[in-house]
Amino acid sequence: MKNKTTETNNSLKQLSRENFFGYEFVDYWDGDTTALGLQKGNIVVYISTYHYSKSNHYDIIIEELGTGKILKSGEKISYNELIHDLQSFF
Numbered sequence: 001m002k003n004k005t006t007e008t009n010n011s012l013k014q015l016s017r018e019n020f021f022g023y024e025f026v027d028y029w030d031g032d033t034t035a036l037g038l039q040k041g042n043i044v045v046y047i048s049t050y051h052y053s054k055s056n057h058y059d060i061i062i063e064e065l066g067t068g069k070i071l072k073s074g075e076k077i078s079y080n081e082l083i084h085d086l087q088s089f090f
Contacts (some may be wrong), residue, residue, distance in 0.1 A: 004036065007052045008034055008035070010051050015036075018086075021085075022037070025039075035049075036049070042064050043062065045061070048080065057076040058076075059073075061073045072089075073090070
């Protein structure tokens with residue numbers, strides 16, 4: 001993704017190797033260089049790599065696109081926890 005940090009692009013590459021079907025990578029956060037997103041239908045997952053270089057953890061928000069309703073959020077989660085959360089929605 002353009003204008004993203006190295007950690008964000010590395011996370012993007014790692015996530016692209018996972019076995020999720022029917023999702024797409026999205027970037028609704030142009031000004032946030034540590035953000036990446038996944039979308040399937042009306043579910044959007046915001047993933048922040050802001051703390052990743054120091055802690056190897058992510059922050060996430062899973063929401064409905066049309067309503068903005070937060071379905072799940074988490075701070076300082078591991079990659080394995082991230083994958084588990086994503087699998088429950090994708």
